[in-house]
Amino acid sequence: MRRVLLWHSLLLPLVKSQQWRDWAREVFVDYITGLGCAQCGDLMEPSAEFPFHLSSNIFGCADVDVLLPSLHWLYETSHHPGRIPGILVDGGANVGRASARWVAAFGDSFGRQLGQNATTAPCVVCSGASANARRPVAPEHALPTVLVVAVEPSRRNYELLTKHAREHGWGAEGFLALEAALGATAGRAQLAVREDFAIDEVATLLWEESDPRPKQPVEVVTLKEVLSRAQSAFPLLKGADRIFLLKLDIEGLEPLVLRSLTSAPVKFVSFEYAANVWKEPLAPVVEDLHRAGYFCFLITSEHLFPVSGPFWSNIFELPMWSNFICGKEGDRDLEALVQLHVGAIGLWPRMPKAYLPDFSGEGMATNLLEAQHWCTDFGDLCAGVTCDGDVDWRVGPQRCTARRGRGTLRQSPTEEVSYLKDVSYSNLYLRYRLELQRELLKERADGWSPPTCWHASAPTDESKDTLHTAQTNTSKWPWTSLGTPFKSHSIAVFIVNAKLVELSRNAQMCPIPLFSQLIVHSQLSFSSLDVLR
Numbered sequence: 001m002r003r004v005l006l007w008h009s010l011l012l013p014l015v016k017s018q019q020w021r022d023w024a025r026e027v028f029v030d031y032i033t034g035l036g037c038a039q040c041g042d043l044m045e046p047s048a049e050f051p052f053h054l055s056s057n058i059f060g061c062a063d064v065d066v067l068l069p070s071l072h073w074l075y076e077t078s079h080h081p082g083r084i085p086g087i088l089v090d091g092g093a094n095v096g097r098a099s100a101r102w103v104a105a106f107g108d109s110f111g112r113q114l115g116q117n118a119t120t121a122p123c124v125v126c127s128g129a130s131a132n133a134r135r136p137v138a139p140e141h142a143l144p145t146v147l148v149v150a151v152e153p154s155r156r157n158y159e160l161l162t163k164h165a166r167e168h169g170w171g172a173e174g175f176l177a178l179e180a181a182l183g184a185t186a187g188r189a190q191l192a193v194r195e196d197f198a199i200d201e202v203a204t205l206l207w208e209e210s211d212p213r214p215k216q217p218v219e220v221v222t223l224k225e226v227l228s229r230a231q232s233a234f235p236l237l238k239g240a241d242r243i244f245l246l247k248l249d250i251e252g253l254e255p256l257v258l259r260s261l262t263s264a265p266v267k268f269v270s271f272e273y274a275a276n277v278w279k280e281p282l283a284p285v286v287e288d289l290h291r292a293g294y295f296c297f298l299i300t301s302e303h304l305f306p307v308s309g310p311f312w313s314n315i316f317e318l319p320m321w322s323n324f325i326c327g328k329e330g331d332r333d334l335e336a337l338v339q340l341h342v343g344a345i346g347l348w349p350r351m352p353k354a355y356l357p358d359f360s361g362e363g364m365a366t367n368l369l370e371a372q373h374w375c376t377d378f379g380d381l382c383a384g385v386t387c388d389g390d391v392d393w394r395v396g397p398q399r400c401t402a403r404r405g406r407g408t409l410r411q412s413p414t415e416e417v418s419y420l421k422d423v424s425y426s427n428l429y430l431r432y433r434l435e436l437q438r439e440l441l442k443e444r445a446d447g448w449s450p451p452t453c454w455h456a457s458a459p460t461d462e463s464k465d466t467l468h469t470a471q472t473n474t475s476k477w478p479w480t481s482l483g484t485p486f487k488s489h490s491i492a493v494f495i496v497n498a499k500l501v502e503l504s505r506n507a508q509m510c511p512i513p514l515f516s517q518l519i520v521h522s523q524l525s526f527s528s529l530d531v532l533r
Contacts, residue, residue: 017309017310018310020309020310020311020428020432021310021311021312021313023406023407023408023428024305024306024307024311024312024313024428025043025044025313025315026044026407026410027305027407027408027410027411027428028298028305028313028315028316029041029043029044029315030410030411031300031303031305031411032054032058032059032318034411034413035058035059035060036058037054037058039052040054040318043315043318052318053275053318053319053320054318054319054320055320056319056320056321059300059319059320059321059322060300060301061321062299062300062301062323063270063272063299063323064098064245064247064270064299064323064325065098065101066299066300066301066341067270067299067325067337067341068101068102068105069105069340070336070337070340070341071245071268071337072105072106073340074333074336074337074340075106075146075244079145081143082143082236082237082238083237083238083239084144084145084146084147084237084238084239084240084244085239085244085267086239086240086242086243086244086245086265086267087147087148087149087174087227087230087239087240087242087243087244088102088106088146088147088148088149088243088244088245088247089148089149089151089223089226089243089245089246089247090102090148090149090150090151090247091151091182091246091247091248091249091250091257092151092152092182092247092248092249092250092251093150093151093152093157093161093177094152094154094157094161094199094201094249095157095160095161095164095199096150096160096161096164096165098247099148099150099161099165099170099175100164100168100170102146102148102245103146103148103168103170103173103175106145106146106148107144107145107146107173107174108145108173109168109169109170109171109172109173110169110172112169112172112173113169113172116172143174143234143236143237144173144174144234144237145173145174146173146174147173147174147175147176147230147234147237147240148170148173148174148175148176149176149177149178149226149229149230150165150175150176150177150178151178151180151181151182151221151226152177152178152179152180153179153180153181153191153203153205153216153218153219154191154193154200154203154216155179155193155216156193156195156197156198156199156200157199157200157203158177158179160199161177162177165177174234174237176229176230176233176234178221178226178229179218179219180218180219180220180221181205181218181219181220181221181250181253182220182221182222182223182226182248182250182253182257183205183220183221183222183253183256183257184222184256184257184259184260185220185222186220186221186222186225187219187220188217188218188219188220189205189217189218189220190205190207190215190216190217190218191203191204191205191215191216191217191218192204192205192207192211192213192214192215192216193213193214193215193216194213195214202251203216203251204251204252204253204277205218205220205251205253206251206252206253206279222260222263222264223243223246223257223260223261223263223264223266224263224264226243226264227240227241227242227243227264241265242264242265242266242267243264243265243266243267244267244268245267245268245269245270246266246268246269246270247269247270247271248269248270248271248272249271249272251277252274252277252278252279254271254272254273254278254285255278255279255280255285258271258285258288258289259285259288259292261289261292261294262292267327267328267331267333268325268326268327268334268337269294269325269326269327270299270323270324270325270326271323271324271326272321272322272323273319273321273322273323273324274320274321275317275319275320275321276320281317282316282317283312283314283317286307286308286312286324287312289308289326290308290309290329293328293329293330294308294326294327294328294329295308295309295326295327295328295329295334295429296308296324296325296326297324297325297326297338297429298316298319298322298323298324299322299323299324299325302342302411303341303342303427304325304337304338304341304342304427304429305428306427306428306429306432307324308326308329310432311428311429311432325337335429335430335433338427338429338430339423339426339427339430342426342427343426344420344423344426344427345423348372348384348385348419348420348421349419349420349423349426350417350418350419351409351417351418351419351420351426352390352417353411353412353415353416353417354386354409354410354411354412354416354417354418355386355403355409355410355412355416355418356383356384356385356386356403356404356405356409356410356418356420356425357403357404357405357406357407357410358403358404358405358406359401359402359403359404360374360375360378360381360382360401360402360403360404361374361378361381361382361402363401363402364401365399365400365401366398366399366400366401367398367400368385368387368391368398368400368419370400371385371387371400371401371402372385372419372421374402375402375403375421376421378402381404382402382403382404382405382421383403383404383405383420383421383422383425384402384403384405384418384419384420384421384422384425385400385401385402385403385418385419385421386400386401386403386416386417386418386419387399387400387401387416387417387418387419388400388414388415388416389414389415389416389417390415390417391417403418405422405425407428407431408425408426408427408428408431409425409426409427
């Protein structure tokens with residue numbers, strides 16, 4: 001069942017690839033134009049060429065750090081005492097800036113150190129680490145809540161890295177430093193270094209023969225070897241056999257390591273792209289990652305721009321320096337990461353400085369509440385409401401209109417504020433996933449017949465009532481009995497209703513494995529399948 005529900009490239013023909021590509025380009029050009037790139041407005045046409053790159057002064061320097069709040073939430077939902085969701089690998093750790101933030105964000109080294117102080121009064125330190133030395137601690141609670149492995153090849157940088165780790169007590173949590181370079185194959189190599197730099201930011205294995213810098217012999221380790229050493233250093237910690245987050249800032253070696261991801265289980269990977277350092281374009285690397293099952297996004301402080309599959313455009317190579325985050329396609333946490341970062345949480349989430357294109361209905365301006373009512377009545381023809389500014393009931397009438405939301409939410413050049421009825425319109429990737437889902441379900445429903453066990457025993461009146469009550473739109477769900485295939489593709493929340501599952505068993509409609517076939521022909525988020533697994 002899990003394999004059936006994964007999204008792969010085979011489904012791409014089911015959607016209009018050119019439409020997604022055009023929308024992705026429009027949204028990104030809108031964004032960089034809003035940043036102050038005057039000549040970027042001419043890049044809206046797909047055939048447009050750009051004889052320049054965007055500097056960091058305009059595009060910014062956002063990296064995986066801006067995603068830490070969202071990643072931490074996902075990490076905590078899968079973390080259990082003595083079992084972590086995976087290790088964090090800081091590839092190209094330099095002197096430990098990212099490692100320090102990870103230890104602080106995902107762990108509690110400060111609280112653990114205080115708890116080990118014999119002079120600390122009982123219960124004064126209420127840290128999540130449960131590390132008070134004068135009270136009994138279960139073995140699993142004494143284990144680290146996070147394990148950071150920092151990989152750094154430069155000898156001088158490595159000395160500063162380990163110095164910072166000792167001074168700030170990273171070892172109170174889980175920390176392992178490796179003086180090595182990450183690569184696709186293990187071995188030895190020569191690292192070109194700058195001995196006149198206190199912190200060497202440009203040490204690299206990809207040096208030219210004419211490079212006058214001194215060379216330093218280094219060990220090259222693979223991701224598989226990193227996992228092996230992590231497990232050896234923390235043998236009692238469960239979950240250290242996989243990588244939750246891999247960060248790559250390895251001065252041009254990123255493509256080689258990215259193409260080796262199939263050798264180790266990696267949930268999320270973030271990498272730096274530098275147009276003046278990489279020896280190949282970005283496009284083939286993104287394509288190879290997508291072929292390996294990873295979907296990638298360009299990171300900014302406000303948005304995650306999808307770049308894989310039908311979204312790819314050469315416009316994403318415009319920034320001279322940028323960072324990307326990739327996750328396994330089909331992993332529900334990847335969708336959650338996108339939604340958390342954009343902030344589209346809850347009912348009618350408020351999206352500041354953003355607008356939805358195209359009006360629904362006649363586009364009549366009214367107050368927010370009435371516009372929301374209209375938007376609800378318009379059904380699928382309305383994605384949300386856009387207002388001229390922040391809604392303040394004390395200042396008089398507001399100007400809010402129901403919007404269709406062609407493509408997705410856009411950055412507003414003014415102070416417009418939008419309220420989303422459908423959170424998938426907050427990001428093109430979420431829209432894309434929803435459309436893929438609809439296409440898959442439609443394809444499966446065309447040739448589907450109900451399991452034979454549905455005819456073995458008629459469903460009870462109670463189970464029928466539950467089905468009718470739980471349907472989100474009964475007018476779109478014509479059916480006479482469970483022996484008749486469902487022909488609609490409206491979202492059905494009844495699948496996740498545990499009571500219904502119990503009723504289906506009592507009514508002897510189907511064993512759960514067969515009953516789960518119904519889900520494939522229902523329009524709902526696949527993350528809800530955990531109820532039936």
